[in-house]
Amino acid sequence: xxxxxxxxxxxxxxxxxxxxxxxxxxxxxxxxxxxxxxxxxxxxxxxxxxxxxxxxxxxxxxxxxxxxxxxxxxxxxxxxxxxxxxxxxxxxxxxxxxxxxxxxxxxxxxxxxxxxxxxxxxxxxxxxxxxxxxxxxxxxxxxxxxxxxxxxxxxxxxxxxxxxxxxxxxxxxxxxxxxxxxxxxxxxxxxxxxxxxxxxxxxxxxxxxxxxxxxxxxxxxxxxxxxxxxxxxxxxxxxxxxxxxxxxxxxxxxxxxxxxxxxxxxxxxxxxxxxxxxxxxxxxxxxxxxxxxxxxxxxxxxxxxxxxxxxxxxxxxxxxxxxxxxxxxxxxxxxxxxxxxxxxxxxxxxxxxxxxxxxxxxxxxxxxxxxxxxxxxxxxxxxxxxxxxxxxxxxxxxxxxxxxxxxxxxxxxxxxxxxxxxxxxxxxxxxxxxxxxxxxxxxxxxxxxxxxxxxxxxxxxxxxxxxxxxxxxxxxxxxxxxxxxxxxxxxxxxxxxxxxxxxxxxxx
Numbered sequence: 001x002x003x004x005x006x007x008x009x010x011x012x013x014x015x016x017x018x019x020x021x022x023x024x025x026x027x028x029x030x031x032x033x034x035x036x037x038x039x040x041x042x043x044x045x046x047x048x049x050x051x052x053x054x055x056x057x058x059x060x061x062x063x064x065x066x067x068x069x070x071x072x073x074x075x076x077x078x079x080x081x082x083x084x085x086x087x088x089x090x091x092x093x094x095x096x097x098x099x100x101x102x103x104x105x106x107x108x109x110x111x112x113x114x115x116x117x118x119x120x121x122x123x124x125x126x127x128x129x130x131x132x133x134x135x136x137x138x139x140x141x142x143x144x145x146x147x148x149x150x151x152x153x154x155x156x157x158x159x160x161x162x163x164x165x166x167x168x169x170x171x172x173x174x175x176x177x178x179x180x181x182x183x184x185x186x187x188x189x190x191x192x193x194x195x196x197x198x199x200x201x202x203x204x205x206x207x208x209x210x211x212x213x214x215x216x217x218x219x220x221x222x223x224x225x226x227x228x229x230x231x232x233x234x235x236x237x238x239x240x241x242x243x244x245x246x247x248x249x250x251x252x253x254x255x256x257x258x259x260x261x262x263x264x265x266x267x268x269x270x271x272x273x274x275x276x277x278x279x280x281x282x283x284x285x286x287x288x289x290x291x292x293x294x295x296x297x298x299x300x301x302x303x304x305x306x307x308x309x310x311x312x313x314x315x316x317x318x319x320x321x322x323x324x325x326x327x328x329x330x331x332x333x334x335x336x337x338x339x340x341x342x343x344x345x346x347x348x349x350x351x352x353x354x355x356x357x358x359x360x361x362x363x364x365x366x367x368x369x370x371x372x373x374x375x376x377x378x379x380x381x382x383x384x385x386x387x388x389x390x391x392x393x394x395x396x397x398x399x400x401x402x403x404x405x406x407x408x409x410x411x412x413x414x415x416x417x418x419x420x421x422x423x424x425x426x427x428x429x430x431x432x433x434x435x436x437x438x439x440x441x442x443x444x445x446x447x448x449x450x451x452x453x454x455x456x457x458x459x460x461x462x463x464x465x466x467x468x469x470x471x472x473x474x475x476x477x478x479x480x481x482x483x484x485x486x487x488x489x490x491x492x493x494x495x496x497x498x499x500x501x502x503x504x505x506x507x508x
Contacts, residue, residue: 035064042071044096050134060085062243063092069239070217071096077231077238078219084243090187090217091128097185097215098160099135108179109140111161112210113187114169114203116194118143118312119319121163123341124189128161137161142178144168145312152177166194166202173209180209191220191227197335200226207234222358253348253368255399257378257392258410259385266292267406268379269351270299273329276418277346278322280366281331284352292351293331303329324424334359343369346419350378353387357394375414 038059039048051057059067062080070076070093080086090113098111115121121143129139140154142164148171155162155178162169162178172178186207188194194203207216216235220227231238260268273279273296281296283289286307293305304318304327321327323342334354345367354360367374378399380388385401392398404410 035059038063038067038092041067043067043092044099044135046099046135047092047096047131050131053134054130056088060089060243062086062241063089065243066090066239066241067093069241070215073097073215075216075235075238076218077223077235077240078217078243079221079223079241080219080243086189086219087124087127090189090219091124091131093217094161094185094187095128095132095135095137099132099137102136103158103160105158106156107158107160108182109155109159109162110182111137111185111187112180112183112206113161113163113189114166114194114206115163115189116165116197116199117335118145118165118315120190121165122316124163128163132161139163142169142172143312145310145315148172166199166206169206170202173206180206181211183210183214185215185217186210188216188218188220188230191218191230192222195226195230200230203230204233221362253364253374253376255364255376255378255392255397256410256414257380257388257399257401258404259380259382259401260404262381264404264406265351265379265381266295268404268411269349270296270301271406271411271415272347272349272377273301273303274299275347275415276420277328278325278342278344278421279329279347279349280345280363281329281349281351282354282363283331283333286333288352289331289333296329296331301329302327303331305331307333308335325421326423326425328421328423334363342366344372344421345369346372346374347414348374348376350376353378353380353384354391357391360391361395375417377414 036059037048037057038051039045041059041064043051062078062084066076066078066089070090076090078086078089080089094111094113113121113124115124121141125139125141132139137160138158139161140151140159140163142151142155142162144165144167148168151168151172155172169178173180188203194200216238218227218231218235218238223231258268269281269292273281281292281303283292286309289305289307293303296303302321304321306315306318310318318327318330322330331351348364348367350360350363354363364376367376378388380401389401402410
């Protein structure tokens, strides 16, 4: 295996020189801004030009390291922290290979990106779609919580790359609306989190449907346990690339922990959430998130809730409100956190303690990003202190646990250190660009106008006359059982059982 030693990626304008040898590839950080350009790394000129038009001229370290091997067609195993530039590290070689042979009309996808959450799927799409458009590569997102009809319409028109959560993709394949038989490049992003969510059995079923000689690009924060088994089974002599910040072992954020009585917990959380600047508050359950967000709103704090039980339109709207700082507080569950990539979050509040050190570090990583400062605060009930201290040791942080009450100096000092963030108001032009859905939801290719079809309501895909006593047509709600007892999954695991698949529309 080719091994790339850990390097720093703190500056996107100070690239890292690449020194190639037969056995090893070593990336060193130069004293002066220097290093290869995207063109020198082998990227096609069309993509280089498309990047420059978006103001992207210098590769991050993970891109400098991984692009040559990925562009050469090798399997790549990448390990890098969130915010390191992984999306372009796997997205650029994917687009370059698919764009080398552009196809039109109805066609099966040749590229596949598997991600664990809806938000991450949309983020990857938003980063890669403009670049794909520049070279004639059509991308589509496939995830639960969004109407299946629109996704089917996109697939029927023909797409080159699918960015998908495993459960929904498996649903579409079982219905004969998607096929992976022609996929030549497969990307697994956040593979460790897919393992945590129990997706790996579904991921293996999907990978088994792609060509055995397909190129695999796997990116993950950790490479142990189930992820390592996945690597051994599907990647052939992968080039290993690891990029590591100096602060990765000990996160650069300031870590604080407070012990308090249960009756004071909400009061203290409200005081901290009222701090100027963006704040993410983590709660353990969906119900807890909803209740906490409502309590904060009742206290006059602009807060939004985001978790897996919300429809995609509500999750997207909440994330937009938070990103634009119109609602500077976001209350989230751990599952939703993987799609939150906002650089200037100044405070992470663990309202409910996480279950393990890995989750603690990932939650905490939402702040102190891109070289900015940040604060991580844990609120602990007295019986949670001992377990929290063990978790801190495993995470290699060592905050003192101070006993507090509402209004104490430690809380007031944190509030006083907050830096206000100016809200961004979206113009009517922005809203029109985003599409015509309620709440400014961007209209993607294949979305239907809200006003119906040709002056009247348009029948949903798959509607048909039903015998008396059956439900009316339309899409089933997320997680609802069909008359045959099957459950419709979104970005969860596979269905048990199964109805007969329709014949594939790709002739397979």
